Amino acid sequence: MAVTGLRIGVVGGSVAGCAMAIAGARAGAEVTVYERSDGALEDRGFGIVIPPPLHAELVAAGYLDSGMPTAPVPSRVWLAREPGGRSTRELARQESAVTPCHWGLLWRTLRANADGVTYHRGRPVTQVLRHPSGGAVIRTAGSEKRYDVVVGADGPRSVTRAAFAPGVRPVPAGYVVWRGTLPLDVLTGHPHQWELVRTAWITLGFRGGHGVFYLIPGAAEGPGLLAYAIYGPPPPPSWTAAREEYVRHVAEEHFPAGWAEIVARGAHTSLACHDVADFHVPRVAEPPFLLAGDAASITRPHTASGATKALQDALCLERVLQASPSAADALRRYADERSGEGARLVALGRRLGHAMVERTPDWAAMGPAEVADWSRATLDGAGSYLYGGVQRE
Numbered sequence: 001m002a003v004t005g006l007r008i009g010v011v012g013g014s015v016a017g018c019a020m021a022i023a024g025a026r027a028g029a030e031v032t033v034y035e036r037s038d039g040a041l042e043d044r045g046f047g048i049v050i051p052p053p054l055h056a057e058l059v060a061a062g063y064l065d066s067g068m069p070t071a072p073v074p075s076r077v078w079l080a081r082e083p084g085g086r087s088t089r090e091l092a093r094q095e096s097a098v099t100p101c102h103w104g105l106l107w108r109t110l111r112a113n114a115d116g117v118t119y120h121r122g123r124p125v126t127q128v129l130r131h132p133s134g135g136a137v138i139r140t141a142g143s144e145k146r147y148d149v150v151v152g153a154d155g156p157r158s159v160t161r162a163a164f165a166p167g168v169r170p171v172p173a174g175y176v177v178w179r180g181t182l183p184l185d186v187l188t189g190h191p192h193q194w195e196l197v198r199t200a201w202i203t204l205g206f207r208g209g210h211g212v213f214y215l216i217p218g219a220a221e222g223p224g225l226l227a228y229a230i231y232g233p234p235p236p237p238s239w240t241a242a243r244e245e246y247v248r249h250v251a252e253e254h255f256p257a258g259w260a261e262i263v264a265r266g267a268h269t270s271l272a273c274h275d276v277a278d279f280h281v282p283r284v285a286e287p288p289f290l291l292a293g294d295a296a297s298i299t300r301p302h303t304a305s306g307a308t309k310a311l312q313d314a315l316c317l318e319r320v321l322q323a324s325p326s327a328a329d330a331l332r333r334y335a336d337e338r339s340g341e342g343a344r345l346v347a348l349g350r351r352l353g354h355a356m357v358e359r360t361p362d363w364a365a366m367g368p369a370e371v372a373d374w375s376r377a378t379l380d381g382a383g384s385y386l387y388g389g390v391q392r393e
């Protein structure tokens, strides 16, 4: 039996917020989204990968459009520098199917599919609190509105989380990730690298970190982009040059010559440096509150699972709303189903971070069998779509 006549307020209108809004609307609720930013979220030009079966499920369910461009690849290639030289050594090729997306296009598609949802831009929520007669209140600078359910999709510093799990704090990993995109013409004159990224996503190991590369569609029609994430220690306090220069410096220090040249070429079309950190809320819903996406948990990005989890959160919300006699019952079912995933991903992200940044192996000495053994030892039984092939062996 579905809950009917529900009013849902969603705090945050990014990937998790839009997906949760679609879920609520599809379950028949009246949904209002409050997004702090009045800028264009679609301009966030980063790459994001999701599992192909999830992509297919979201298209079939109407969250994503089949026409949204993606750049799926079936494999992962592991590279390192040749010992004592600067040429590239291919360590292994694993079956690892991923669907890379352009973050802005993903957001725009979710936003467009949030039919019938009221979406307020430039409306920061200042407080979320329980109403004494039931439900919850969302406060902004100019308004106060009551809802049956409030969804916190407001990211790592969630005000919604503060209403029912105030003690949860991110735990820093002690290293950073540089995330950006490069125009495709950086690959001109590098036919081998071009061929690799057309068919696979790349993990490039070095002592104390690694880089990840994959193609994504462009924001507008036209050529795609080369997305990257490079993990390693933070820049020294004495570093005063541009951030782009630091990324080039890391590549020059650690990458094979061809890949360092690619990173050195062309203006980075987007670039951000994130301190890597993680946390999870033990129970992700407590009626009338519910958390989704990064508001509920953050894993180290080696799992490529934050947006994935947010989208799965939404599919779960739609299902429990449609199967429950009351909002409180739906939220309890949501908490039962989704609370464990944050903890699981945090543990997996830590294991991957230890193995791929904090205690890196002698990458260049490894071949396909060693990479497969090392992958299995790192996963320690945990599932990850990024390691599909080695898990099935």
Ligand SMILES: Cc1cc2nc3c(=O)[nH]c(=O)nc-3n(C[C@H](O)[C@H](O)[C@H](O)COP(=O)(O)OP(=O)(O)OC[C@H]3O[C@@H](n4cnc5c(N)ncnc54)[C@H](O)[C@@H]3O)c2cc1C
Pocket: 011, 012, 013, 014, 015, 016, 017, 034, 035, 036, 037, 047, 048, 049, 050, 123, 124, 125, 126, 153, 154, 155, 156, 157, 158, 159, 177, 178, 179, 229, 274, 292, 293, 294, 295, 301, 304, 305, 306, 307, 308, 309, 310
């Ligand atoms: C380097 C890196 C690589 C990654 N790669 C992947 C990947 O390949 N695959 C994957 O699945 N995930 C990946 N992730 C994780 C993914 O980017 C995030 O988990 C996801 O974008 C989180 O979405 P969200 O909507 O929960 O949070 P956010 O995108 O942070 O959105 C929160 C929104 O809430 C709004 N907001 C905040 N406070 C308020 C307020 N008080 N009032 C109103 N609005 C508010 C903000 O403006 C924002 O729009 C990666 C992360 C990093 C750092």
